[in-house]
Amino acid sequence: MTGAIPRYSALALLRARLSGGGFWSPLWTGRKLKDAYDVVVVGAGGHGLATAYHLARDHGLKVAVLERRLVGYGNVGRNTTIVRSNYLLPENHYFYEDSLRRWETLSKDLNYNVMYSPRGVLDLALSDGDMQDMARRGNAMRLAGIDAELLDLPALERFCPELEPRRQRRFPIFGGMVQRRGGTVRHDAVAWGYARAATAHGVDIIEDCDVQGLRTAAGVATGVETSRGYVKADRVLFATAGHTGMIGTMLGMPLPIETHLLQAMVTEPIKPMVNTVIIYVYPGHGEVYVLQSDKGGLVMGGFLDGFPSYTREGQWSRLENVVEGTVAVLPRAAGVKIVRQWAGTNDMTMDGSPIIDRLRHDNVFLNAGWCYGGFKTIPASGAACATLVATGTAPDLIKPFKLSRFQTGHLLDERGGGPFPVRL
Ligand SMILES: Cc1cc2nc3c(=O)[nH]c(=O)nc-3n(C[C@H](O)[C@H](O)[C@H](O)COP(=O)(O)OP(=O)(O)OC[C@H]3O[C@@H](n4cnc5c(N)ncnc54)[C@H](O)[C@@H]3O)c2cc1C
Incomplete structure (x- = not known):
């Protein structure tokens, strides 16, 4: 439940409509960027917003989501809304099934209709x-x-x-x-629903804020350099989807992502x-x-x-x-x-499966590699990734998605199982 979100009666809505709709207020814009946070999440796509929501709601942390453009500007607002869990490999189907179960109740959890169909x-x-x-x-x-x-x-x-x-x-x-x-879930509603619910739990969502560098001291990240200045952070999560390769370049750490x-x-x-x-x-x-x-x-x-x-x-x-x-x-x-x-x-x-793991420093995390199927995983990824960032320990559900699998050869390639499935 997102207690701080006001609920309006039908009569109140009608009154507001007739009086010019004056009581609508912006839901996540207008927040001021603070100097320091427990966690800075880079990227207000589905994964960044869902993780921020769970970090604040489940772990009580002070969180900022820094987005270079607008909430929903990335793939969360461009995908074709398909959700399913029909994967062959156990590492995948348990994870995707966890997400599908969460889609079934998400409208209620966020108090926002995401139109699961x-x-x-x-x-x-x-x-x-x-x-x-x-x-x-x-x-x-x-x-x-x-x-x-x-x-x-x-x-x-x-x-x-x-x-x-x-x-x-x-x-x-x-x-x-x-x-x-x-089936399908309305993609914009997912971005808006998570943004609204995260804001209600105290998350600052800052749009038009480009993260340009990571500051470190003694091998630990201390914060991020942004187009709006330096922001201190105890932990940093990059959830930038199609821009993850650039994050690798920024960190001087090439990633197995194209x-x-x-x-x-x-x-x-x-x-x-x-x-x-x-x-x-x-x-x-x-x-x-x-x-x-x-x-x-x-x-x-x-x-x-x-x-x-x-x-x-x-x-x-x-x-x-x-x-x-x-x-x-x-x-x-x-x-x-x-x-x-x-x-x-x-x-x-390279194997079509995601990476949810640490990157180089103990307090820098990556949520990426969603390929063309990352919309459907947003609820499961958000909850599990928040646990990883908050506690430092990955829940079993996401343990297989380590970056090191590309070194050890433990790839999770569904295509080894036949021509299907398409990963949309
Ligand atoms: C045409 C299309 C159809 C698809 N169909 C499906 C489907 O049916 N089902 C499905 O499961 N998946 C689908 N996908 C894939 C899915 O949309 C993505 O895997 C998923 O949305 C990616 O995660 P995200 O929502 O967090 O990413 P995004 O919404 O892309 O979020 C990343 C955000 O990071 C921001 N960012 C990047 N760099 C920085 C920086 N340096 N500083 C600050 N912010 C930054 C970006 O502006 C962006 O808003 C589809 C994708 C496309 C393109």
Whole structure:
């Protein structure tokens, strides 16, 4: 519960509306940057905000979140909102499942509607091999107590009739696997909800504050240099997602991370057509996924653009791949107009799994490497990362995500388990 957040009755809201809405006040802007904090969190994306919220709420620490642009300006406000826990490897599926459980109650916990929509996440099989991979992954999930259902053609037809699975196609549909509790969560609401709840617990969220350096003394970090001056901190957490490589450069410590573009696009609104999230690997084009937004637009995306970049300008060829792959599976989508396309910068690790660990100094921490699937992990990552930063000990859930795995070779690469899953 976030006790300090006021609750308004319907009558009070109506009165305020009629009187010009005067009682709305900014929720996290206007905070003054102090000289010193227990913890400075760099980056007001989903992970930075969620960790700050838990640091203040669960550990009673004085926290600042320093953001070079605006709350929600990064990937937390650019992703396609898919949440699920249908991973093969135990290190991943327990962590992602913890997050999915937290999504189920997050609106209540934050006292803010994040619009969790458990419409199901359907992996489509376009070959017999896909079906076998899904059976293996689904069995691994069920052994861990996570819901997964393998669908043959009649079952698929019942679950998602709009797919017309028996229709003739260049690449026929063989079946699929659904995780019914998977679905979508409104991404902006997640950023705003965590920002508001963190502020209510005393966190200072400072926008337009670029962190440019780390000050150290006797091998310990003492604070950060920022565009607004020096800020003392007992502990520093970097949660800068697509800019993590630059943080490595700033610290003189190259990280096994490359920044790549991922784009997505949305069509004009149409009547309800897709009642779930559909994901598949379209032969020759790579991953494709499609879902329908609350406004009715078909939201589509695919794989990375394929080269490191900070530009946020997606390549036309990838857009073409995604559209071709979508129309091939959903012919009824042909002719619907794309109205918007955008991209974000993703911090890709070599094995596609995140890094939540210490960096060089005992009191400097990293939360990064979310690749193209870090939105869905925000609630679990925030809680666990806060425990690591506050106590110095990583909870079991995030122990596998150490930086040292790239030295020891204990990689967590889901792709070793088959062509799936897409990590969106
Ligand atoms: C098109 C697209 C679709 C996606 N779809 C999905 C999906 O469906 N499901 C899913 O799970 N994931 C998805 N993702 C991935 C997901 O969005 C990211 O993995 C996740 O949001 C990254 O974590 P974050 O929210 O903390 O990052 P961000 O929101 O990027 O936050 C990092 C913040 O750090 C700030 N920053 C950087 N450097 C500094 C500095 N020096 N000083 C101060 N501030 C700094 C940035 O301005 C930024 O606001 C998608 C990503 C993209 C681009």
